Amino acid sequence: MATIDTARLQELAIQHLWLHFTQMAGFDPDKHPVMARGDDIYLYDTDGNRYMDFLSGLFTVQIGYSHGEEIGQAMLEQAMELPYYTNWTYSHPRAIELAAKLAEITPASIDRAFFVSGGSEGVEGALKLARNYHTANGEPMRRKVIARKIAYHGTTYGALSITGITGIRSMFEPLMSGVRHVSPTNPYRCQHCADAGGCNLKCADEVAEVIEFEDPSTVSMVIMEPVQNAGGCFTPHPEYHQRVNEICREYGVLHVADETICGYGRVGEWYGAIRYEYEPDIITCAKGLTSGYQPMGAVLFGPRIADALISTESMYMHGITFGGHPIVAAAALKNLEIMEREDVIGNVRRNEDYLRDQLLGLKERHAIVGDVRGAGYFWAMELVRDKATRETFNEQECNVLLRDFLSPTLLKEGLLCRADDRGDPAIQISPPLITTREQIDEAIAIFDRVLPEAERRMAAMR
Ligand SMILES: Cc1ncc(COP(=O)(O)O)c(C=O)c1O
Incomplete structure (x- = not known):
């Protein structure tokens, strides 16, 4: 395979490609890898870094990336x-x-x-x-x-x-x-x-x-x-x-x-x-x-x-x-x-409860996870300041929590998912329907590493 010049591609992207729902002012290419290849539930950027795609592209790639x-x-x-x-x-x-x-x-x-x-x-x-x-x-x-x-x-x-x-x-x-x-x-x-x-x-x-x-x-x-x-x-x-x-x-x-x-x-x-x-x-x-x-x-x-x-x-x-x-x-x-x-829907049915239980485990272990909800391979964790009162975060806190911290940190950890506040702040996961229990465990371990620091940062803001 020909070597890919990441810097050149990023330069061309900034000059010529307008991204959807994206603030292009001050666009930082280092926070936005150029995805070059897909396999199973993984994406690889032009530098060869691997990401678990727990958003299935955009809730789309049911069968994963290996059937090209x-x-x-x-x-x-x-x-x-x-x-x-x-x-x-x-x-x-x-x-x-x-x-x-x-x-x-x-x-x-x-x-x-x-x-x-x-x-x-x-x-x-x-x-x-x-x-x-x-x-x-x-x-x-x-x-x-x-x-x-x-x-x-x-x-x-x-x-x-x-x-x-x-x-x-x-x-x-x-x-x-x-x-x-x-x-x-x-x-x-x-x-x-x-x-x-x-x-x-x-x-x-x-x-x-x-x-x-x-x-x-x-x-x-x-x-x-x-x-x-x-x-x-x-x-x-x-x-x-x-x-x-x-x-x-x-x-x-x-x-x-x-x-x-x-x-x-x-x-x-x-x-x-x-x-x-x-x-x-x-x-x-x-x-x-x-x-x-x-x-x-x-x-x-x-x-x-x-x-x-x-x-x-x-x-x-x-x-x-x-x-x-x-x-x-x-x-x-x-x-x-x-x-x-490949009985892809059967895989979802067999693993739905397992996925739910792992997410509920995150809720038990991390004070910032207020609610876990979803079905099949389509789940969200709502993030809260106070689990007992369900108090949410204000706009400035959401910006720090979701955009400054969670999105780039999860990406750096090799996990693609959505940290979003179109309603109240939530992390959404929606993996390809072929995702296994071992891969679910891998994603949960990443959340276990990242969520405590999210909590610390939010505590420091008040
Ligand atoms: C429920 C729902 N309807 C419609 C759309 C629009 O689809 P598209 O982006 O393919 O136009 C989306 C996109 O995410 C969606 O989630």
């Missing part, structure tokens, strides 16, 4: 046979096969696929499909959307309007009108139940209250992740999504599951909706659909919507040049085949 040859071969064969064709009016074998495969593994309410290029496009597609459906149904005034506070649904205009994170929305306002945000499911800090000793499902009732207040005949859809990522893996009460589903049915509103992260095994089933036993009208997905080996997303739906469009001869007024791209579809098919062959 097999997926690449499927892509090569497809490129030689038919490198590009469209899903506008026409089709091609790989898009058809992938749609049929997805119909096999989705909840019973879903049997159609409309392909796009990523998660934001999936959410945009769901927004438009819901309006299209209601118009076909003779209810064109159903345009409003209910989503949850702190939830991230993407950055394109419609998806950003639905996103519930004030800091990334406000600069781009006015956004799409008619979006309302309700409480997420966070028993640790929930306004309805944090002091009630457990979830009382008032957060689900809030959805009905907002629909009533807005006038049900104006509400198009409710969109929620099965387990909400932003804020730190907010898991639902086992009946929460079923209750929201009932409310949607009652008011004629479409129920959308944004499975961009939860889909494809992340929470121990093909979809979060399967784990939490509800049947959404639309699923949006991306990321794990190809394990990130190619960019792809999808809007998945079923007879309720398809029959309404077909019986009224209505067209879904939407299309994307690269949606269902044959080479990308070939990569997705191969990814799903590998996931089944």
Whole structure:
């Protein structure tokens, strides 16, 4: 392999490459390694340093980094046979096969696929499909959307309007009108139940209250992740999504599951909706659909919507040049085949309790870990100043804790994960679904080394 000139690459990056959601002023290349290679669950930078990728890229690389040859071969064969064709009016074998495969593994309410290029496009597609459906149904005034506070649904205009994170929305306002945000499911800090000793499902009732207040005949859809990522893996009460589903049915509103992260095994089933036993009208997905080996997303739906469009001869007024791209579809098919062959979701199920117990061990050993929550291979540790009172850190403390200390220190220790404060400060881990117990132990040992110093630094700030 040719030697890599890291300094030259970093210089070129600073001159020419603009990074996503990154402060480029004073960008320090030493804190941002250039990743050159992947293998199993590990990444290697251009200097050969190894990192355990406990964020799966961006919640994406379900099968890890070692299947490039097999997926690449499927892509090569497809490129030689038919490198590009469209899903506008026409089709091609790989898009058809992938749609049929997805119909096999989705909840019973879903049997159609409309392909796009990523998660934001999936959410945009769901927004438009819901309006299209209601118009076909003779209810064109159903345009409003209910989503949850702190939830991230993407950055394109419609998806950003639905996103519930004030800091990334406000600069781009006015956004799409008619979006309302309700409480997420966070028993640790929930306004309805944090002091009630457990979830009382008032957060689900809030959805009905907002629909009533807005006038049900104006509400198009409710969109929620099965387990909400932003804020730190907010898991639902086992009946929460079923209750929201009932409310949607009652008011004629479409129920959308944004499975961009939860889909494809992340929470121990093909979809979060399967784990939490509800049947959404639309699923949006991306990321794990190809394990990130190619960019792809999808809007998945079923007879309720398809029959309404077909019986009224209505067209879904939407299309994307690269949606269902044959080479990308070939990569997705191969990814799903590998996931089944290697029982990747079985690995998550077998190790979920082990991972949870190790994280709970960290909570016992370290005063700074206030809460541990999550499902499957999707977990967060909320960090607190005072475990007894659940007191959190102020903005300046969060900056020191997360950005100055934890992110660079964990990286130096060879562990990639997310230390974030889009809600209250939390460390999120979301390893590839092939991760073993030994690798979990390795990550836990790193946290055991790093968290005491985080505590010391925070104590010194008061
Ligand atoms: C729940 C959810 N929806 C949508 C998106 C947007 O996906 P993308 O970045 O592929 O546009 C994300 C991205 O992380 C997500 O987590």
